[in-house]
Amino acid sequence: MPQVPKWLADTMIAVASPWLRQAVVSDTTMLSDELKLITFKGDFDDEDFLPGKIVQFRVDDTSFRHYTLSSFNKQQGLCTVLFYLHGKGPGSQWATNLQIGQEVRFRAGQGKLKYNEQGKHHFFFGDETAIGLFNWYKTTALACSHEYFGVLELHPQHAVALNTLKIMIDYVHASPEAPAVNAISWMEDMHPDCWNTWQRATFYLAGRALSISRFRKYLLQKGVEASQIRTDAYWADGKRGL
Incomplete structure (x- = not known):
């Protein structure tokens, strides 16, 4: 429910108030x-x-x-x-306007990817x-x-975040016109000995819906079992608030 009338949003907040963090x-x-x-920072002792x-x-x-x-970090x-x-x-x-010291309220829920x-x-x-x-x-x-291993489709200026967060995976240039194509090419260049190990992994696909669909199809064609693949589309072209 990404967008609702204001009166309904107010009602939802009022009803959910006891459970909001x-x-x-x-x-x-x-x-x-x-x-x-x-x-x-908040009181998350019971979460x-x-x-x-x-x-x-x-x-x-x-x-x-x-x-x-x-x-x-529950302790902190x-x-x-x-x-x-x-x-x-x-x-x-x-999110752009969020500043240090600002108070927020939110509801926690289970995500699709576990x-x-x-x-x-x-x-x-x-x-x-x-x-x-x-x-x-x-x-x-x-x-x-x-x-862990992997490849992300990124605009080059954002790749620095992987180094800052010390996420040791690779990236390819995002191509809006060709979703997942560069990532699939990267996979095709993987050494067979490496693929022998990683084809049995759990695969987590998240982000653009079309990229996920094409990358999942590729994995299935490579012999990966559907049960090994977990997906969650965060956004899709032409749609808001997935």
Whole structure:
């Protein structure tokens, strides 16, 4: 429910008030010109945010937006969200204006992508909107002595975020006209010995709907089982608020 009439949004907030989390912006960091990492501090003693968890903010009078957490520290009462400030909607404008000391309220919910704790190998595919999710998955993989790998479709100026967050995966240039094509070419260049290991991984595909669809089709053609592939489309061309 990305957008509703103001009266309904007010009613939803009033009804959900007892379950809403309160937090304050404690830090903001620009990882690139359009990637803003925001740290929220609150009382999360009774909350167990698991990798893949989402939070929902009311970003204006009529709009709600979901974001995936990038990290969570229960002991310190901190969680982070990485916002992609592409400037094309109310969520981007709202996140751009968030400042240290500002109070926010949000609702936590289960995301579609869940980390496979039984898997030993984890492969990430997505774009700028998925970097936050994969940052937490990276932290989880290292804590579990698992291996992770992957490729993202990025605009070159945003690749610096991978280094800052120490996400050791590769990237290819995003091509709006050819979704997933560069990533598939990257996969085709993978050494056969490497693919023998990673074809048994759990694959997490997040971000642009069309890129996900094409990359999933490619994986199936390569012999990856459908049960190994987990997907969540964050956005689609011509649509708002997925």
